[in-house]
Amino acid sequence: MGMQLEVNTMVVTKGNEERIGENLFKLEKTGYRIYPLDIEIELRKTKEGETSGMVIPRKVVWENDVTLLTYELVSLNSSN
């Protein structure tokens, strides 16, 4: 009788992000996930990889056991 959730403290793209505006990106993830809305968190390409920048989650959609995240890119690491 429970809803499974995952609390995420960073955005891990695995290269699956899609650009939808100048600094705006969409990313689909399996399951229902909480991203801290309107709070700056780390962006990574892989879970164990280096931080590639900072983002602010702006919108979360939960449906059919999928999370659709929209995030704003705030800064990009120069080394990337």
Place this chain on the structure above:
Amino acid sequence: MGMQLEVNTMVVTKGNEERIGENLFKLEKTGYRIYPLDIEIELRKTKEGETSGMVIPRKVVWENDVTLLTYELVSLNSSN
């Protein structure tokens, strides 16, 4: 450095729901709220009122400090 959330164990419409399909309704609520997706919960018109039926939350959208809930009406109390 935190995201405010409210965990909801029932849907309270206050008469603000909008029918968008045969058994499908949309409801906008202030703030970011967790409704247990795909799990049957109570429907009420007011927080302290009687149960008016049972619903299953099917979709949640969080954006700009608003929650847009889509729920399926499963059963309606005959007395209503």
Place this chain on the structure above:
Amino acid sequence: MGMQLEVNTMVVTKGNEERIGENLFKLEKTGYRIYPLDIEIELRKTKEGETSGMVIPRKVVWENDVTLLTYELVSLNSSN
């Protein structure tokens, strides 16, 4: 990079509760679970079974992938 959580809208004891006060019970559950604190929810012996009463979760402890819930029994169904 995520913490797995389960949002619970009722307390399912499976007979594992332990009485620790007149109306107070302890229940250990696997994984990290959210119970709505200080809000009245259903008590059941099994997930698919009948409601056996109403309880109010009063304390939640998360540690080592286990949830220790303390709840107050508010009412018991007479048929039980």
Place this chain on the structure above:
Amino acid sequence: MGMQLEVNTMVVTKGNEERIGENLFKLEKTGYRIYPLDIEIELRKTKEGETSGMVIPRKVVWENDVTLLTYELVSLNSSN
């Protein structure tokens, strides 16, 4: 009919932490808060201040609208 929660992506001590073991600290915070258990997050003295180290939340207790967090100090910034 909701439980207020705050999702925290870092630990902000405001100097209120209490050492309870070699690398273990206790911190009391108002309200019910989610810290990602068993996941490394930032430690700060103030919300807007610099990162003073990295910690892993190991235990969370929710009761009487208070959160009692136990965290493990993993690394301390040398500049602090």
